[in-house]
Amino acid sequence: MAQVATSICHSLGNTEINSSYQITHPKSRRVRHNKTSTTNQDKFQNEEYWHMGDASYECEFCHALFWYEERTQTHYNTNDPKYTLCCRGGQVEIPHLQEALKVLYDLLFGNDIRSKHFCDNIRTYNSMFQFTSMGAKIDRTVANGRGPQTFILYGENYHLMGSLIPQEGNTAKFTQLYVFNTHNEIHNRISTVSGENNNKINEDIVRELKKMLNENNVLVKAFRMVREKMGADHRSTIKLRLLGKRDRDIVVETQSERLQRINQLNPAYLGLQSPLLFPYGEDGYKEDIPLNKKSSNSEGGCQNRGLPHAHILLFLHRDDKYPTGEDIDRIISAKIPDKDTDPIYYEAVEKHMMHGPCGNIKKDSPSNSDKDGCDEVSMYYDYRYISPCEAAWRIFGYNIHYREPSVVRLGFYLPGEQPVVFQDHENLADVARKASVKESMFLGWFEANKKYNEARSLTYAEFSSKFVWKPAPRKWYPRKSHSVIGQIFFVPPGSGEIYYLRLLLNFVRGPTSYEEIRTIDGVLYSTFRDACYTQGLLDDDKEYIDAIEEASH
Template sequence: MHGKIELPPLRVLPQVLLDLLFREDSETINFIENIRAYNSMFAFTSMGGEIDASVNNGCGPFVFRLHGQNFHQIGSLLPEEGLPPAFTQLYIFDTENESSDVKIILISGRGTNEKTYNLPTTSEVAALFVGDFDEEIDARDIIVETKGKKFTRISDLHPAYLPLQYPLLFPFGEDGYHIDLHLKRTTTTSKKPRSKVSMREFFAYRIFERYNQFSALMFSGKLFQQFLVDGFTMIEAERIRYLKLNQKALRADKYSNVSAYAASGNQDSTKCGKRIVLPSTYVGGAGYMREKYMDAMTVCQTFGYPELLITFTCNPKWSEITRHLQQRRLKSEDRADILSRVFKMKLNSLIFEIHNKNLFGSSRGVIYTIEFQKRGLPHAHILLWLKPRSKTPTTSDINKVISAEVPDQATDPIFYDIVKELMIHGPCGLANPRSPCMDKGKCTKKFPKDFSNDTSIYIYKIEFSLS
């Protein structure tokens, strides 16, 4: 970020939380394993998205997976008459300072003196939730009432959005993202330089580890996964909100759309031109995917079919990853940011070797896409177009880059250990009937397979029948 952004450092956790994170005893193990449950016990808000736990049924690493629209919702801290406290509610019996008509607004702006908006000094705990009670109340403010009728969403632009959801990470209530965060300096020469910190920049700053600043985020394990997913959905919501509010500037509703709608025979004119259109610049949208697909088809139209399909998968045992994690006593799934950064650097290096140094022959085109497996590790599918002289490789050409042999342990001990650990299937079958590949007593990958002394090229044949 070239020094453009400087956020206030997070305060060091209370000693009790530091002990639970870093002591080497059974309490720490239990706390780390169930940190999301402990966080929920103290959270004032709940997540509105649908959490998919089915992905964690196997024996792989923990993955936090969320379906649908994500949001935070908050309810009254005091239950209604005759009803028990619900989730995110806290019931405190205190008759010393009874009050039935307390309403407090937690102001989202940060330009005023904090003491101006101090909460009442009485011991009663009021309920917090957003509501349209007065027209002059800003939509980003959180309203505090004594009684609440339902759970209500909180704006993701409110400074308390994150600390209310993650009390174990922000026990002192440090501000999350809000629209009044300013850049430290600007490097653009534009006549109208941007002065505010974006939500993406805020999260990028918070999840970057600095050796001179302690951050509980980096040691929170499964809760860090939830925080990353939460942050991503907040960034996506901000982008979609911008597109929704700037449809006219994006020229999404052109006259041609109106004409096409009228020509389709629809009689309801109220729906004409009111759809929210996502432009091709929105990553992951239909327009974006269609544009990338057409780009790939244009390459095929120019160079023909690709010659090679290469899969490149992240290995959590890479030394760059394990060296960093072992120093902090973390697992690979605890630091998705480290996995992604190391993977992308190695992928860039591989693409350079393939395309610029002609690792598999003279290259004239390459396309790749990155996906994330259900178990959390990224992998890439790479399509490679070769020049005519490299288009039809022989078996000897293939043997130069692909080997399905176990190296000699005496002459190649390093490669022998790598192949033995990473490139041999099983054991499965009768030797290990509980192997993940086993289904109904048989290996789904059809192992064991026959050995072959020579490399062969399989020719795909498609039979056509005319009737």
């Protein structure tokens, strides 16, 4: 089997973690993109959904896998896409993913009953080997009725670590299981998950995982070293320091009643919580990864390769909207899944999304709440939350919002009245000689109409859909790609001649001067208002109706 980069996402312990293993067969070093065969794609093809396929494009530097749509230059198609989200084009060097450990690989990807059992209980197995526990401020008083378990979590959740040795009379758990009473370690670990139906735990799997971590996990080796140093004398005073940065070191004492909070920026943070996702004890996140080249951007990097997503609000054209409830029902399913055809979904909905009567019939129902005196604005801020995917989206520098197609704003002005921006210390004569004054977008439109035949058939607003303005040479050139919409600056009707100029710009095609804009049927008029009147734009309220209709689009 060739080398495959496989992404694994499991809810381990009490938090959902994304990580990756690099799976390599010892006899092969070729990279395979693991594309789905045409037959399988056709089998699962659904015309109502867009299947993007697998992430089969590699970064040429770090070999991270991407979808084609994640390339840097998205405004044109290419056979050689470039990617920078992973290593900034080779500027950031992070350790390559290590080969998946055979024990873990067989358990995750085997086809036997043993593998299925492990995958179904992977959270439990991970919990047995966690170094840290989860902490949070939780209010369970709201769970006072029927329905799914309900609680309120205040603030953020966090991870905690205790001492090396438990207090007298207490049982060992988490980190302590690596140091204390290790002669009965397998039994002790299974006992820690008694609340998770430990009669289903496979003791052989626990023993294999323990051996695997002992031999490969650097964090486990550190705690095992403490056990050897301590020996049978638990009165020894030993401290283990896991280095982080500045005040983010983790110092584990021999015996303490205090639980310490682990800083989420410590490189060992994820490895301590999810040892089965980080079986080597490798760093999950590291600050200030140095760049190979000089860069003005801030240094940093993240070794997690998650999959951000976005919530997108679309405004549909009236011809594409779904005006009735029947139309909505055809694209959104809001019904209980069929118990016979979809038993898994049915069980999930029944367990987590259904409850008994509410309202006046059953006032203690979880769905009821006292809204008297409720400040909705305060509630919004109290419950605001930046999810990991949104945080990653912002770290990667993606646009928070964008408009498609792009809108080009088109300025214009009366002869000799071009707005000019300059600094207080600049000489006015020098300002008047600037290229931005003599060669504006509007005057450049006249010149382009002289040069290109296609331009002669376009109005000013239509012009930008076929031509693009290049700031450096200050000229218009034929557009090769990327659809845009032109929008002429708004002018109030009471503005005089410039308002009438704007009216004419919506109708006159391909003029090469101000005079041609004022020329109607071969007659040159002295003012733009007279030209508008001759064109029939001022006979009634048509100009106001046109302005309202334009604004509505």
